[in-house]
Amino acid sequence: MGISENINEILIDIKKYSPYPEKVSLIAVTKYVDTKVIKEVLAGGAHILGENKVQILTKKQEELIDFPVEHKWHFIGNLQKNKVKYIAHFIDMIHSVNKLSLAQEINKRAKEHNRKIDVLIEINLFEEESKEGYQFTDFLNDIPDLLELENINIKGFMTMAPYTDNEELIRAGFRKLRELKKEMNTLYFNDTLSELSMGMSNDYKIALEEGATLIRVGSKIFE
Template structure:
């Protein structure tokens, strides 16, 4: 089943890229594997997927121990400052930085461990009270402040769009994120690139790709519904 699910997601990504006149290589598929057992991750790994996204530090560390070492791990969940030391230098990308305080701690741990940390700024694009992320209007100021910290590099933006029945309803949010990345690029801030737009999940990743996503985070579409009772 997992193989078929993945094939279906792959076909959708190709279709969305064609629709947008983009190359398939421009989009990285992150298999969001939170709450899923390592056997399922291994099965997807065996289909040549190397990017996996986790929400919780402990779960990510446990999986790192037993799964192949060439996996690129993405921290996509809200990150507490006291947990940073466990993943610093072990993650490909931290997607969920939404405050100077968090960035300062990442920078501090990166310096301490003599590593470089790549991050994305998480934007709460629809101003939902239940979601983390910075207000779009405050982003450029935050980017300027983080850009001055040592051993930390801003690579782009991330957002979690609202949960909607019709993916078209999120198009305007993805468009705004893309425009924000263009605005930040124009500011020409040292130590900042906007190469990565991490947006789009199982319900709306095709629309996100059409609007410029370079990373899509697909969990349910690959692994099926999550079981939170475990």
């Protein structure tokens, strides 16, 4: 199958597996393909593009700036503070806020461009040492300072499941993130948290069943 057929299959899966498909967006992870292929992705109906390296993202953004199909850019990788300035003028969402100092830098750079940037808090739910993300207790400690940042919109949470065949472990983690969003909405965020970024090519169906609103799919689109 081609790219557009694969995208269509994922869009069908969203309707099939999500309890609220109208709230779900597909992020096409384009980190391994060039802008020629990205144009096929956009033509195939996926209009949010996910990248994880700033230098490659800025190059692709410039190459596609005049492309007639409307699209958005999401940053989904580990973001270094000194790289925020290169994407702050155009990025639509940053999925990987994992410390207060990074949130403060995004806020500072957004203010310079008179913007508010949507962000997600990355939580290391599975507590894997190899994965980035806030430890939950650290996030709780930082909430008062995070809420003071006026040029970012904290929209929800992101997590990455471990590489495992244990679907129950994956499902339990995704469910925990959904419950965390509900709890944090009640305690601190006044129901402003709407997004859950979870699920990739190998586990997005489970993520959809557990309430994902953003799924990050790469290899499934290009296989």
